[in-house]
Amino acid sequence: MSHGVLDDIEKCMDSGWTDGLPVIPPYGSLVDPMLEALGWQASDVVGVIAEQSIKVRAEQVAATAVMAGCKPGYAPVLRALAQAILDPLFNVSGVEVTTGGASVLVIVSGPVVAALDFEHEANAMGGANRRINATVGRFAQMVRLFCGRGGGVLESHGTIGHPGRLSFCIAEHPETAWGPYHTQFGLAAEASAVTIMASEGPNSCNNHYSSTGAGILDTIGDCMMHYGQTAWYYRSSGFLVAIAPDHMDLVKRDFTREAARQYLYENARRQTDDLVKVGRIAIPPLEFAEVEFGAMRTPLKFIEQLSFVECGATGGRFSAVVPRWVGSRNVVCKQIEGL
Amino acid sequence: MSHGVLDDIEKCMDSGWTDGLPVIPPYGSLVDPMLEALGWQASDVVGVIAEQSIKVRAEQVAATAVMAGCKPGYAPVLRALAQAILDPLFNVSGVEVTTGGASVLVIVSGPVVAALDFEHEANAMGGANRRINATVGRFAQMVRLFCGRGGGVLESHGTIGHPGRLSFCIAEHPETAWGPYHTQFGLAAEASAVTIMASEGPNSCNNHYSSTGAGILDTIGDCMMHYGQTAWYYRSSGFLVAIAPDHMDLVKRDFTREAARQYLYENARRQTDDLVKVGRIAIPPLEFAEVEFGAMRTPLKFIEQLSFVECGATGGRFSAVVPRWVGSRNVVCKQIEGL
């Protein structure tokens, strides 16, 4: 049989047109239907990265989606996602170059989760081994890579990085206790949305024997304030907290989402002087850091830097804290249209 | 042109022969050279999973390597890696089914790192976007998946999972301050090795302003003992600690590897009664858990559960703690032969 396509895959691998894994070669015959599904003309400008003098065209976005393994049916998610990544508020070039080794974390919420059959239960924060979760997450990282290092302009300096830089997509339960994720960013409960933030990898939070919501939140809060959290740096971008069903059963009994956020904001604090002692605060500190010696200090700069997503399977008593990269302080949340 | 290969890729995606991302179809014409490079005959039994009545044959391992995107040149690593995953000590079925959402973490060390051009600096713990790191890490996860859920026998119950379940490979610096990783498991310093353990995702540990090795270790230790660490469960498997160059410059001045391990073992401890209070210890506790009320408690069951890897780029002051899954307490370290 003809192995021309295999040669093309190798050619992509050898030529820097990859994230390191096999891609679907971006033949025009595959890119065209993807463009049509996205509702764009090939030369439409999807976004501009002014600092790099880069205009990102629809053809490039569609080619990236094909290469990641996405189906044209995912286009409503991909369209909003591409616009979010290229929103200047997100600072995608910064995400690519930082020593923080950050990834583009993708959160999908609302009716789209069930409509497109995202996995939102077992291994919902990664490695669910389902095509839509894996390839949508990969698409976001490839856009980041192709706009940065791929273009030959930027070099990634991630000190250690994390595996989410290949694919990091979380789909929220279609039924939530506290309302859909995107309602924390002003969208209507009935909407579908894709939300992105620059992040480190998830820190898992296990608690098998607490019988109260406060016990679960204390465990999550303690993770948010360990000395190694990047959030103690002079800048902070906060955290995404993912609560799985077995923990949620306890937490929702005693806390609304707003109350849980307030509880973590007030209780997850450490002595500023201890942070100084261990080397987490510069001497002299920057004015921007608002350091108050002797006081209890939160890893959040504002309470709004904390948001909650409901995902994961029953049967295990785990939740997770995802630390956000400090250099991209904006969460970008876009409504998904045309489902 | 013929798109037969594209159809075959879709066929693999539709038929469960994938981790969710595009694969190279395992044509005999690709599997045969991989087998030859691995030094196996197609029907050789590479390993047996007795509880599942599964014999894993070389042909299946070679097909998986092709599908992941590995080159035949990676075969010396893949051969040792497959043997490690199928070593009964590793408990691969347990890794796949657990609510812990674990991945097979792969650590490559010794001269093989430079010989095969693994990325061991920027984003060395994931997302370096280099083919060998990405595909070797993916191969390990695909073997886990194909032996478990893939065979239709087991179902994965990962409560939340993490992105390393797609690919999680760390290559150590060829030059280390403390000696190669595998010397912690009895192999000679001049050997090349692949080591695996079941793990959660990396927890990043930032510290920009400490000027002492102890400050860096205190930061790492504080991460190891946050209340959410799975290691407080009645079982513990310990941690991998990755130290990047800027932190290592401080730590190596004051600590040998053995001294650093002893320091963390002695200092990263919490009050047992506080752990009870937050719900991290069952009442009554199991005898196996060796709970001593009122005493300071370590998240390690034995000091040997802690090992160090040296990787990552200069220019950032990050290290990382990788929590191990509690149900696979053995680290499996195999020498790489035939480089």
Next chain:
Amino acid sequence: MSKPMTEKLPAQRLMSCGEVSCEVLVNPIPRPEPEPIRITLKPKVPRVTLLDHKKPNSLAIMQFARQILQERGIEVSERILQKDDASTAMPAALLASLSQEPGLVLCGVSD
């Protein structure tokens, strides 16, 4: 919950039909030989056997379950079996013995 496994079973065999020739793809997925143990969801006799896997609280939960079942007049084996550890497989002899049990076997209550 996830879909039942039967819906997800991967293909046993894939055939590639390109324009030039046909080729069988090498199946990467090992399968149990002989077939794995089948789980019968409906027991043949109304009797319950309990197996503790030694996770915390498992034994306490099983003892409580035994008491409730007995109060309801259901036959429960007096001895609660135990395996060494939740993370290792059951010994072959125990598995062979339980696989012949016509009643309900309840094992591995999680904490």
Next chain:
Amino acid sequence: MSKPMTEKLPAQRLMSCGEVSCEVLVNPIPRPEPEPIRITLKPKVPRVTLLDHKKPNSLAIMQFARQILQERGIEVSERILQKDDASTAMPAALLASLSQEPGLVLCGVSD
């Protein structure tokens, strides 16, 4: 350190030559238009301009560097320029002005 970027630049164009026909692959990688600013590593005049990006200690390090350079008789601009924040791009006017500087521009000392 990683290899210099020049070795890693991805291909601008890939052509697929299967047995049936030829097809150009759609390039997924956006490139700067016009070409990005080139960095000249050898300054034309022996003069140093300092630009602080406001990370902690950056200003202190720059002040110290200025003092040492001045002691060695090297011309250093007295005023240390500042940009608002390490994580946001330099304003266009500042970039345009610095791109005309024939001396050495030292910016963004990290803590």
